[in-house]
Amino acid sequence: MTVRVQTEDFDAGFEINQLRSARKDVGAVVSFIGQVRDVNEGDEVSQLTLEHYPGMTEKSLEAIITQAKTHWNIMDVLIIHRVGTLQPCDQIVLVAVSGSHRGEAFAACEFVMDYLKTEAPFWKKEATSSGERWVEAKSSDDDARERWNKTTE
């Protein structure tokens, strides 16, 4: 598994190719990219700043991958998450999962994102025309995570 927390941008194509070509028994790679939107809660967003808890962030992302590997027969998982100040259209996060077949890779990728959004210690602050504000956690993200408790038991 690979976990990277960085201020720099990433090349998703390169990263996905690395994961895909690492093993000849890989039959599927599923990936997710999150990017900064220029709108949230009806307001225009000009900038996003991401804070995190160094040390805990990496551990929690590794723990999420370990959990995904116990639920699905997948080969490798890569998570890159950016921190610092980002602009609309900037990439925030990349999750890529390799496996033999698409089904388990799709499920594992969604699981990793749902857990990342509710467990990994990142916080977003957005700049709008009326000033800066912390982004509130969404209950829909908790719901998205909770459904895995039912399906992975």
Added chain:
Amino acid sequence: MKIKLFYFARLKETLKYSTEDLELADAEGPWTVLKLKALLSKRGDVWGQMLMGKLKVRAAINHELVHDNATIANGDEVAFFPPVTGG
């Protein structure tokens, strides 16, 4: 016993603390997350509002998310922060 405390995001900004070393009286133990929150809340309004008010606060001990009844040990790293919003 001695612990190291960290605050993040809205808590860090409002409390104007990012980290501090704290001595907890052994005689008053065992120390739980809730007990520590109550102690810190005595520092004044904003502390009580942030840690024991309406806002949801999550806690971690040594980088693991924990509940309010988790026990704190000597040398632990304890962190308080709002619900996470990454991804």
